[in-house]
Amino acid sequence: MLLLLEMSRTRNNTRELVVLTILIAVAVSVVNAAVFVYYPMDVTASWSKRPIYFDTAGTNAGGPDLSGTITVVLSEDGTDADITVHPSRRGTTLYHNIMTIKNDDTQTYYLWIKVETAFDDSSISEAYLLAGSTQVDLKQTGVTSMGSLDAGEELSVSLRLKVSSSGSGTDSASIELVYSPQSTETPP
Amino acid sequence: MQANPLPPLFSTYNYLKLSILFVILTTIMVVSAAVFAYSTSSLAAGWADPPVRLQDPGTLGVTVDLYDDGASARVDVTSQGTLTRVRRSAFIWDDYSDDPFTSGRLTVNMEAWSWNPAGYVAVTARSLAQTWGGACVAYYSTSPPAGANMVYVLVKELHITNANNQYSGLITANSPMLFNLMGYRRGTGSNRFITIRRFSGAWSTVASDSLTLAENTWFIFLGRREYSGTVGFTVYDTAGVQQGSPIGAADTAFQVNLVGVGVYRAGVTITAHFDDFVACADANPRFVNVTGLEEGWTVYLYDGNGNPVNQATAGPDGKASLNVLTRPIVRNASFEIRLGEAIILPTQSFSEVVGGDVYECSVKHTAILGFKNQDSKAYSVYLRVESIQVPAGYSGSINLWVGPTAGATPIQINGSSVIVGTSSETVLNPFDTSYVYGTFPLCSTPSSQIVLALSLHYYIPSSKVEVEYPVEVNIHG
Numbered sequence: 001m002l003l004l005l006e007m008s009r010t011r012n013n014t015r016e017l018v019v020l021t022i023l024i025a026v027a028v029s030v031v032n033a034a035v036f037v038y039y040p041m042d043v044t045a046s047w048s049k050r051p052i053y054f055d056t057a058g059t060n061a062g063g064p065d066l067s068g069t070i071t072v073v074l075s076e077d078g079t080d081a082d083i084t085v086h087p088s089r090r091g092t093t094l095y096h097n098i099m100t101i102k103n104d105d106t107q108t109y110y111l112w113i114k115v116e117t118a119f120d121d122s123s124i125s126e127a128y129l130l131a132g133s134t135q136v137d138l139k140q141t142g143v144t145s146m147g148s149l150d151a152g153e154e155l156s157v158s159l160r161l162k163v164s165s166s167g168s169g170t171d172s173a174s175i176e177l178v179y180s181p182q183s184t185e186t187p188p
Numbered sequence: 189m190q191a192n193p194l195p196p197l198f199s200t201y202n203y204l205k206l207s208i209l210f211v212i213l214t215t216i217m218v219v220s221a222a223v224f225a226y227s228t229s230s231l232a233a234g235w236a237d238p239p240v241r242l243q244d245p246g247t248l249g250v251t252v253d254l255y256d257d258g259a260s261a262r263v264d265v266t267s268q269g270t271l272t273r274v275r276r277s278a279f280i281w282d283d284y285s286d287d288p289f290t291s292g293r294l295t296v297n298m299e300a301w302s303w304n305p306a307g308y309v310a311v312t313a314r315s316l317a318q319t320w321g322g323a324c325v326a327y328y329s330t331s332p333p334a335g336a337n338m339v340y341v342l343v344k345e346l347h348i349t350n351a352n353n354q355y356s357g358l359i360t361a362n363s364p365m366l367f368n369l370m371g372y373r374r375g376t377g378s379n380r381f382i383t384i385r386r387f388s389g390a391w392s393t394v395a396s397d398s399l400t401l402a403e404n405t406w407f408i409f410l411g412r413r414e415y416s417g418t419v420g421f422t423v424y425d426t427a428g429v430q431q432g433s434p435i436g437a438a439d440t441a442f443q444v445n446l447v448g449v450g451v452y453r454a455g456v457t458i459t460a461h462f463d464d465f466v467a468c469a470d471a472n473p474r475f476v477n478v479t480g481l482e483e484g485w486t487v488y489l490y491d492g493n494g495n496p497v498n499q500a501t502a503g504p505d506g507k508a509s510l511n512v513l514t515r516p517i518v519r520n521a522s523f524e525i526r527l528g529e530a531i532i533l534p535t536q537s538f539s540e541v542v543g544g545d546v547y548e549c550s551v552k553h554t555a556i557l558g559f560k561n562q563d564s565k566a567y568s569v570y571l572r573v574e575s576i577q578v579p580a581g582y583s584g585s586i587n588l589w590v591g592p593t594a595g596a597t598p599i600q601i602n603g604s605s606v607i608v609g610t611s612s613e614t615v616l617n618p619f620d621t622s623y624v625y626g627t628f629p630l631c632s633t634p635s636s637q638i639v640l641a642l643s644l645h646y647y648i649p650s651s652k653v654e655v656e657y658p659v660e661v662n663i664h665g
Contacts, residue, residue, distance in 0.1 A: 054227065063651025064565065067236035070651060081229040088655045089235040090259030096652035114226075124233065138231065163235045164256060170234040177227040185222040 051105030052149070052179045053078030059097045059156070072099050087161040089168060092126070095159040101131065101177065102154040110183040111146040111155070114176040121171035126162035129175070131155050138173050143186055149179075240567060240616065240646050242657060243558035245623055249534070250556050263556050263661045265628055269533045269549060271478065271523050277471030277544035280328050280447060283464050283517045284308050294326045294448070297364070301326050308344075308463035313453040320364045320450065321387035327359060327448030328467070336469035338414045339444040341370075342516050342543060344426070344463040346406045349374040351455025355385070359450050360413035362442040365389060369450060370411035370421040372401050382432060384411075384421050386439055394419060394439045399432035406463075407431065408513060410474065417441040428514045466516045466543050473543030474513045478523070480549040481506045485527050489541065492520030516543035525549065553593065555623040557659060559644065561616045567646040571599060571611040571624060574658075577639040578604045586663070587627045588642070590614045596625075601640070616646065628663055638663040 054074050056062070061072035071084040087093035103109055113136045119127045120139075127138035132155050134146045149155055178187040241258030251264040287303040288294040294301070294309070298317045301324075302310050309326065316322035332339050339360055347356040357371015366388045373381040373396070380400040386392050401407055401423065408424040420436035447467040451460050466473040478487045481502035489497040489510050497515050500508035512518065521541040525533035533549065561567060569590050582603055589598035591614025600607040616622050624644070640661040647654035 050225070052225070052227070054229070060651040060653070063653070064648050065651065065653055066239055066563075066648075066655070067234075070653065079227045081227075082232075083229060084232040084234070086234050086236045088238040088259070090238045090256045090657075092656040094652075094654040094656065096654065119231075119233070123235065127233075129231075159231070161233055161235075163233075165235055166257070168235060168237075170232065172230060172232040175229045175231065177229065178224050179227075180222065180224045182222060185224075187224040187226075 049104065050077055050079055051107075052101065052103055052109055052111070052177070054081045054177075055100045055102050055154070056098075057100075059099050060095065061098050066093070070095060070098055074099075078102075083159070085159060085161070087163050089123070089163050089165040092160060092162040095161075097156045097158055099157050100154040101149065101157060103149040103151055106151045107181055108148050108150050109179045109181055110148050112143050112178040112187050113146060114143045114178055114187060115141045115173065116176060117141070117172070117174040119171045119173045121169060123163050123165035123169055124161060124171055125164060126160065127173070128160045130158040130160060136175075138175070143178070145183075145186070148183070237562075238655065239561065239563035239565070240569075240655070240657075241560050241562060242644070242659070243560055243621065245555040245558040247555050250554060252557060260658045261557055261660070263659065264664065265554065265556055265626065265661065266664045269525075269628070270553070271525075271533065271536050271547045271549050273538065273545055274479075274548045275471075275544075275546040276542060277468040277546075278466050278473060278542045279332055279469055280330050280465065280467040281517050281540075281542045282328075282466075283519070284462075285519075289326075293328060295329060296324075296326045298324050300324050304461070308461045309449075310459065310461045311449075311451055312457060312459045313451050314457050316453055320367070321391055321452075323355075323359075323369060323387070323450045323452045325359055325448055325450035326462075327361065327446045327450075329446070331445050332447075332467070332469040336444075337416070338412065338470050339447060340466075340468045340471065340473050340544070341409075341411045341413075341447050342464070342466045342468075342473040342513070343409050343449055344406050345371065345409050345449075346404060346461040347372055347401070347451075348404050348459040350457055352376045353452075353454040354458045355383070355452035356458065356460040357449070357451075358409055358411050359446070359448045360411060360419075360444045361446040361448070362444065363446070366440075366442055367446070368394065368411070368413060368419055368439065369452065370419070371409055372407075372423075382421060382423055382435055384419050384435060384437065384439070388440060395421070395435040395437040397432060397435045399423065401431065406461075410513075412436075413444055415441060415443050424513060426514060428511065464515075464517055468544035471544040471546075473516050474511055475509045476512050476541055476543060476545045476547070478502070478508045478510070478525075478547045478549060479506060481508055481525070482527075485525050485532055488524045488526065489518065490522045490524070490535075491515070491518050494522075497521070512541070512543045518542075523547070553625060553627050556588075556626050556661065557624040557644075558621055559590075559616070559624070559646075560621040561619055564618045565648060566618060567616045568613045568649050569616050569622065569644065569646045570613040571659075572643045572645060573599055573601070573606050573609045574641040574643055576601060576604065576606060576641070579638070582638065585627075586638070586640070588624065588640075588661075589626075590624050590644070591622050593625060598625075598627075599642075624659070626661070 065086045067086040073082040129136040244252035253262040313324040361367030373383045383396040384394040412420040422434040423431040449462045486501045487508045498510045500510045502508040518541045522537040586601040587598035589596040589611040597612035642659040
């Protein structure tokens, strides 16, 4: 009797296992049967002349500095600038109009200065980039809006550095000029 | 049990969900449309020695503390005003501290004169001279300045007479043939006079009054001769007390060309001594005037030993007249101005102060800070006011500028107002030194302090590279 009962339970389990196996097989079949739909899309990149660029024409770039000259090296299209100045190690040194930011386009652009790497030498107590009425703190990383630059207009860039050091020294900072035709978003 | 029916496709429920989905999609599209372009810049600063350094100008009454290798300074101005001699009316002044005869200052018409190293000249006349109407005279060859209308002569005199009609006094002369002798006359018996006589080919008395002046005693004679003819004469003792009454009259008009002293001998010997001779054109040598004062300020005059000569307090006209009758020539003199115990003007020295002088008390024109160019480049320099602190009610005027002492446009501060905030520029040539100058009003309240925050700027003209140094100026009363 016990044997009959045990055989009956085993048959029932086998049936459940079979059903489960079938279900899994069906599911796998369905996955393997996933349908892919393809829509065509063309991506075209069309580059043209940069609308905003750096320029040194008519500025004090290349003029005599307290030591050496005010050096402003621009890339071919004026999209990159390397600036080297020699402020006094005492007092506040102001570099008037060392380059300009020009809008060579027919539409207005919005500008930001993003300080990627700030001046961090403790001898420099103040460092500002001055453009129009905007003052960008070069001792702090971050993004500062510089407003808009209308078509054909330009913006003069100056530097102010306050150094207090008993000897010579150097420090550097890197910034990015960011521009966009819109102003609702700040640059990432 | 009945199942819930599905909502229709265009039901309100679905509209709401579709709208939310649309907004989300639109937002995603807009965000995706924000285009940013990046241009990179690198900034390198390599600092160098400051080419211009501030310096202490070494001005008396100005203290300069320098900081930051001469790139900032604190300046204390403690002496703000100054006395300037604006007029000297004396064209001759002689205290006979050296021999006026050997030096040629005095010319005599007969050998009767000598110089005493005690500091006076003496004459002992034993005969009449062949010139000057017989008077024995010693006169200066310096004439009054052109344009003068009147001459005052002040001299100290001592006489020893021995006969009637002997004279001793001062001379105002057009020539040896036309002059006045103003002085003392010994009359007959016990009669004694002060008198003004004129010689114009012959002697005549112009004015006279009875007055006995003791023999062998110093007195002070003060005579006045207007070119139009009016003459006057007054005698004082050595304490400055007037003796008798002044005498005067209208005499013959003539221009004074020579002044001096002399005696007229009649009978036997006459001896006289003279000292502290001062001849002034158009001004009374009794007084030294100081102008430009505030009412109530007192001017003190000291001699070279620090002894007081006299003092006077300014009235509403801002003028103080110091009586120097008894000491008309003060060598190594000094002035001090006070209001009560408060010192308005610290001691200011002059090599000599002479009766008739006029001094003006005015703002001081002072170099308060130097700056030296240590570079081979020239720089343009200017000064700017950053802020000021002045005591309540202060109304003084302050001017500050850089560079030459003339022709600059200064920073101008009146009371608590900055009228002109930036000075004109000056060029600082390679290796040159220049100065910040200021004029500061006298201040009657020493405890008040004025603090000026300034900035000294210098720049390279061709590239406008400009350096700024902070300068604090504290002005004490």
